[in-house]
Amino acid sequence: MAPSDTRILLLATLDTKLEEAAYVLDQLLRSSGVDVTILHIGRNTLSTEDTDPFESKDRVELLACELDPPAAALSRGDYSSRMTNSATQRVRELMKSSTTAVHGMLGIGGSTGTSIIAAAMRDAVPIGLPKLLVSTMASGDVGHLVGGVDITLMYSVVDIAGLNFLSERILGNAAAAIAGMAHTYSGSIEPSSATSGSETAAGSSSTNRRERIAITMFGVTTPGVDRIRHILSQPPHNAEVVVFHATGSGGRAMEMLIRQGEFDAVIDVTTTEVADEIGGGILSAGPDRLSAGAQAQIPYIVSVGACDMINFGPMSSIKQDLVEADRKGERKLYQHNPAVTLLRTSADENQRIGEFIGEKLAVYERKDLVKVLLPEKSISMISGDGGPFEDRGADKALFEALREKLKGTGIDIETHGLDINGTVFAEVVVSTLAALKHKNDH
Numbered sequence: 001m002a003p004s005d006t007r008i009l010l011l012a013t014l015d016t017k018l019e020e021a022a023y024v025l026d027q028l029l030r031s032s033g034v035d036v037t038i039l040h041i042g043r044n045t046l047s048t049e050d051t052d053p054f055e056s057k058d059r060v061e062l063l064a065c066e067l068d069p070p071a072a073a074l075s076r077g078d079y080s081s082r083m084t085n086s087a088t089q090r091v092r093e094l095m096k097s098s099t100t101a102v103h104g105m106l107g108i109g110g111s112t113g114t115s116i117i118a119a120a121m122r123d124a125v126p127i128g129l130p131k132l133l134v135s136t137m138a139s140g141d142v143g144h145l146v147g148g149v150d151i152t153l154m155y156s157v158v159d160i161a162g163l164n165f166l167s168e169r170i171l172g173n174a175a176a177a178i179a180g181m182a183h184t185y186s187g188s189i190e191p192s193s194a195t196s197g198s199e200t201a202a203g204s205s206s207t208n209r210r211e212r213i214a215i216t217m218f219g220v221t222t223p224g225v226d227r228i229r230h231i232l233s234q235p236p237h238n239a240e241v242v243v244f245h246a247t248g249s250g251g252r253a254m255e256m257l258i259r260q261g262e263f264d265a266v267i268d269v270t271t272t273e274v275a276d277e278i279g280g281g282i283l284s285a286g287p288d289r290l291s292a293g294a295q296a297q298i299p300y301i302v303s304v305g306a307c308d309m310i311n312f313g314p315m316s317s318i319k320q321d322l323v324e325a326d327r328k329g330e331r332k333l334y335q336h337n338p339a340v341t342l343l344r345t346s347a348d349e350n351q352r353i354g355e356f357i358g359e360k361l362a363v364y365e366r367k368d369l370v371k372v373l374l375p376e377k378s379i380s381m382i383s384g385d386g387g388p389f390e391d392r393g394a395d396k397a398l399f400e401a402l403r404e405k406l407k408g409t410g411i412d413i414e415t416h417g418l419d420i421n422g423t424v425f426a427e428v429v430v431s432t433l434a435a436l437k438h439k440n441d442h
Contacts, residue, residue, distance in 0.1 A: 006034045006186045007100060008178055009091065011107040011117045013042030014060070018050060020108055020160055020171060025054065027175035034179055037094070037102075039063055041087050041116050043071040043079050063087060080112055084119045092124040104130040104182030106174060108160055111137055118145040125149075127257055130181035134174045136160060148252030148285075152177075210240040213433075214254050214263045216270040218246045219336070220380035221305040224419075225269060227426035237430075246270045246306065251285030258292035265299040265433060269373075269420070271357060272306030275345055278352045279310035290360035297366045299436035301429060303373045304398055305420050307353050308383040308391070309334075309342040317341075334388050342382075344389045350398035358405020367410040368439055371432050374399050374413065375420040384419055 008028060012021040021038065028034050038060045040046060046062060054060045063086050071079045094102055105125055107117030114135040121131045131151045138145075138153035145151065154174055158166050213232060217225040229241045242263070244250040251273040258266060273285035293300045312318055318333065318341055325331035332344035345353065364370050378384030379395065403413055414432075418425040 005101070006103050006179075006182050008034050008036050008104045008106055008182050009094065009102055010036050010038045011041055011087065011091075011105070011109075011113075011120065012038070013109065013113045014038070014040040014046055014050070015042035015044040016110075017042075017108055017113070017160055018046075019163055020167065022054065023163055023168065024106070024108065024171050024175050027172050028179055034104075034182060037061070037100075039087060039090060041083050041113065043074070043076075043083075045070070045072070061090065063090060076112070080115060084116045087116055088120045088124045091120045095124060095126065095129075101186075102129070103186040104178045105132070106178040107133045107135075108156075108171065108174070109133070109135055110160060114138075114145065118147075118151060121151050122147045122149045126260060127253065128185075130178060130185055132174055132178045132181070134160070134171065143249070146249070148249045148254075148256060210238060211264045212240050212242060212262060213265045213267060214242050214244060214258065215267040216246045216251065216254065216305070217243050218270045218272050218306040218380075220309070220382055221270045221420060223381070224305070224421035224426055227421075227423055228267060228269070228429050231426060231430050232433075246272050246283070246285075248273055248276065248283040248285045251289050255285070255289065255292040258296050258298075261296075263296075263298065265301075265437065266293060266296075267301045267429060267433065268293075269301070269303040269429065270305035271302065271353075272309065272311075274353050274356050275307045275310050275349070278356060279343065279345060279349050281310040281312060281343075283311040290357060293370075294360075294364050298369065299433055299440055300364070300370045301373060301432055301436070302357065302361065302370065303375065303420065303429075304353075304357070304379050304402075306380045307350065307398060308345055308380050308389045308394070310345060310349070311336075312341045312343060314339055315341050332389065332391075334382065342389075344391060345394055345398075347391075347394045347397040350394045351401040354398045354401025355405055358402050361411055362406060362409045364411070366440075369436050370411045371436060372402060372406065372411065372413040373425075373428060373432065374402070374415045375418045375422075375425050376415055377417055378419045378421070381421060 014021055025036055028036055038054055040060060040062045051060050067082055067086060071083060074082060105121060109117050114137045117133055125131055127150055132154060133151055134154045134156050136156050136159055138155040142153055156170055215225055232239045232241050244254040273283060273289050277284040277287060315335055322331055326333040334342045336342050361370055383389040406413060416428060
């Protein structure tokens with residue numbers, strides 16, 4: 001694909017970042033040969049004179065002018081909320097356009113602009129399409145900005161308030177980076193698929209496409225997942241197995257990709273993010289975890305890997321009441337590493353985890369394509385016989401809650417006296433997947 005066929009969306013509050021956006025545009029057009037569409041997401045309208053630096057080179061869309069009432073008449077909070085919706089909708093439209101392909105998205109912003117741009121990148125742009133955000137907020141806790149999406153953040157170092165030797169270097173680097181990513185992306189996809197958000201939108205050609213299987217993994221389920229992955233990636237399966245680290249962001253990313261139609265099957269063997277959602281841990285994927293498969297109508301295997309634990313930070317950050325309960329033997333804490341402390345789920349928490357999973361699965365449209373596999377011997381590396389998290393009563397509460405929620409739904413549950421990380425359980429997963437695929441094919 002020729003450079004002139006590479007298009008980048010540039011989002012900025014032009015009423016406050018006009019000079020900087022003009023500089024970025026110049027860098028893009030002068031050194032990279034890309035086409036650029038600019039979306040003005042600021043509160044104030046721009047005059048013809050204001051947009052002179054852009055109109056002779058490319059098109060500027062003034063989203064602020066389209067809000068009713070006008071953005072300038074809104075409170076800052078209302079403007080931010082309304083503009084987020086407007087920008088996300090417009091970016092979504094451009095991504096789906098059949099006439100103008102988009103190959104990269106660049107945003108520059110302070111706190112409010114960053115919030116608007118990040119939301120559009122998360123909610124309107126397919127995973128795999130390059131997204132770069134230059135922000136004054138790209139230092140510290142940025143999880144709320146990135147979510148489960150492949151946003152690249154570049155810290156602006158100085159405020160985005162005028163050009164100087166530092167801001168020019170950083171903005172110039174950003175322009176060069178997004179141009180390079182966009183060129184590479186545009187050359188890796190089918191010409192008609194750049195905006196589709198479908199299988200080729202992640203940058204891989206549909207030619208000779210292998211079967212794609214998503215699978216979830218945690219450190220304490222790694223041996224089992226590795227065994228499953230090894231079997232499925234070898235003949236006769238030859239599948240492309242994509243592993244998601246169940247850290248909250250990993251689960252959200254997988255759910256998004258399932259909705260985009262990227263996968264032919266899912267092996268959700270590690271549902272530990274539900275435990276964090278129920279128990280207030282730091283690695284929750286949110287209340288919508290396990291929802292994407294409801295409309296996907298693809299083979300979906302579910303287990304309860306690492307549902308014996310809730311994740312917290314360093315031991316020094318644990319609430320004193322939990323530390324005291326651990327000392328008394330009422331709860332069980334386990335230091336996974338210096339940055340992560342695990343809390344063993346109780347019977348009550350496991351019951352709620354089972355109910356959560358069961359409620360999500362019960363609404364699946366193709367219940368015949370869903371299978372729940374329960375490994376009774378262990379659900380993680382540390383919950384087996386003699387392990388620090390061995391608690392058969394808590395495990396039983398989890399299993400029974402799942403069975404109760406799925407009773408009469410038509411979803412099959414199989415219980416095996418196996419270790420979730422063992423070779424035999426891996427073989428059971430693979431054979432179960434084969435049976436579900438056979439159903440789906442017929």
